[in-house]
Amino acid sequence: MAQDVPPAATSAAGSGGLNNPEITGAVPDQPIPRLANGRPDFSGVWSGGGPIGDIREGLMAGEELILLPAAKALMDSRLSAEDPEANCLPTGVPRIAPYPWRVVQAPSTGEATHLYFLFEGNIHSYRQIFMDGRDHPTGEALDPTWYGHSIGHWEDDTLVIDTVGFNDIFWFDFLGHPHTEQMHVVERYTRTDFGTIENITTINDPGAYVKPFTIRFEARLRPGWDLMEYICNENNQDVEHLQGPPGL
Numbered sequence: 001m002a003q004d005v006p007p008a009a010t011s012a013a014g015s016g017g018l019n020n021p022e023i024t025g026a027v028p029d030q031p032i033p034r035l036a037n038g039r040p041d042f043s044g045v046w047s048g049g050g051p052i053g054d055i056r057e058g059l060m061a062g063e064e065l066i067l068l069p070a071a072k073a074l075m076d077s078r079l080s081a082e083d084p085e086a087n088c089l090p091t092g093v094p095r096i097a098p099y100p101w102r103v104v105q106a107p108s109t110g111e112a113t114h115l116y117f118l119f120e121g122n123i124h125s126y127r128q129i130f131m132d133g134r135d136h137p138t139g140e141a142l143d144p145t146w147y148g149h150s151i152g153h154w155e156d157d158t159l160v161i162d163t164v165g166f167n168d169i170f171w172f173d174f175l176g177h178p179h180t181e182q183m184h185v186v187e188r189y190t191r192t193d194f195g196t197i198e199n200i201t202t203i204n205d206p207g208a209y210v211k212p213f214t215i216r217f218e219a220r221l222r223p224g225w226d227l228m229e230y231i232c233n234e235n236n237q238d239v240e241h242l243q244g245p246p247g248l
Contacts, residue, residue: 027195027221032157037111040157040191042103045226049199049219050096055172058215060200071178071208078176080246084169088232090125090146092170093163093185094201094215097121099230100222105131115152115159120227129161136164144181146170159189176246180207195221 033041051058056065067075080086091097099121105112117127129150136142136149142165149165163185171177183205190198197219204212 027223030194032191032194036109039154040159042115042159042189042191042197043105045100045102045222046197046219047098047100047222048096048217049101049197050091050094050201050217051173051215052096052098053174055094055175055177055215058201058217060214060216063213063215064211065177065213066210067177068208068210071180074178075176076245078171078178078246080174080176083171083174083176083246085122085171088122090122090170091119092146092166092172093127093148094187094199094203094217095170095172096217096219100225100227102227118227120230122230122232124230136162144168148183148185155188157190161185161187161189163187171246174246178208179203179205182207197221 035041059065085091085095085097097119099119101120102118104116104118106114106116111131113130113132115129115131117129119125119127125146127147127150129152131152133153134151136151142149144165144167146167146169148163150161150163152159152161154160164183166179166181166183166185168178168180170179172179183203185204186202188198188200190200192198198216199219200214200216202212202214203209
C-alpha cells in the first residue's frame with residue numbers, strides 16, 4: 001500500500017520527504033537554543049547525520065579509508081540482499097537510516113544522566129548514552145550489540161560519545177563496508193546553528209582497516225515533524241528487488 005504524503009507534524013521520510021523542500025519545513029533563523037544549565041539543546045526531530053550510501057562520502061580532508069585484505073575480501077563477497085538494514089535490522093554506528101530521529105534526555109531538567117537517540121526507521125530502535133560518568137564494562141561484561149556501549153560527556157558545546165562493544169553484523173553503508181568487534185568509535189556532535197548538528201566521527205578498527213579514519217556528516221532539523229510508527233517487517237518490499245553485489 002502506497003504511503004500518502006503526510007500532513008504537518010508527522011515524518012515525511014516514508015514518502016521521500018527528506019529530499020522534498022516543500023514538506024521538510026522552514027528552519028527559523030534563530031540562535032542555538034540552550035537548556036537552563038547552559039548546555040546546547042539537541043531536542044527536536046532530525047534527519048541525516050551519518051552515512052547511508054557510501055561512508056567515504058564523509059571522509060574529511062586528508063583522511064583515507066583503507067581496508068585490510070580480509071575485510072576487502074569480505075566486502076567483495078557481499079550481496080545487496082544481505083544488507084542487514086534492508087532486512088529490517090538496526091543500522092548500527094555510524095550509519096543512519098533515511099528516516100528521522102529524535103534526541104531525548106533523562107532527567108528532562110538539569111544535568112542528563114542518560115541520552116537516548118530514538119529512530120523511526122526499521123524496528124523503532126534506540127541508542128542509550130550513559131552521561132553519569134561510568135566507564136565501559138570490560139571482559140565478558142561487554143556484550144557485543146548493534147549500537148555498542150556508549151558513554152558521553154560535554155567538551156564546551158560539543159557532545160562527545162565514546163562507544164565500544166559492537167557486534168560485527170551491521171554494514172557501514174549500502175556498499176557493505178565491514179567492521180569487526182574491535183571497533184572503537186568516538187563521535188563529536190555540535191549544534192553549529194539552529195537547524196544543523198555536525199557529527200564528526202573517528203573510527204578505529206584494527207581488525208578491518210589499516211588505520212583510523214574520520215568522517216563528517218550533518219543532521220538537519222525538521223520543524224513540525226514527529227516520529228511515525230514504521231514497522232519495516234510488516235511490508236518490506238526491498239529485499240526481493242535487491243540483486244547482485246551492493247551498489248548505489
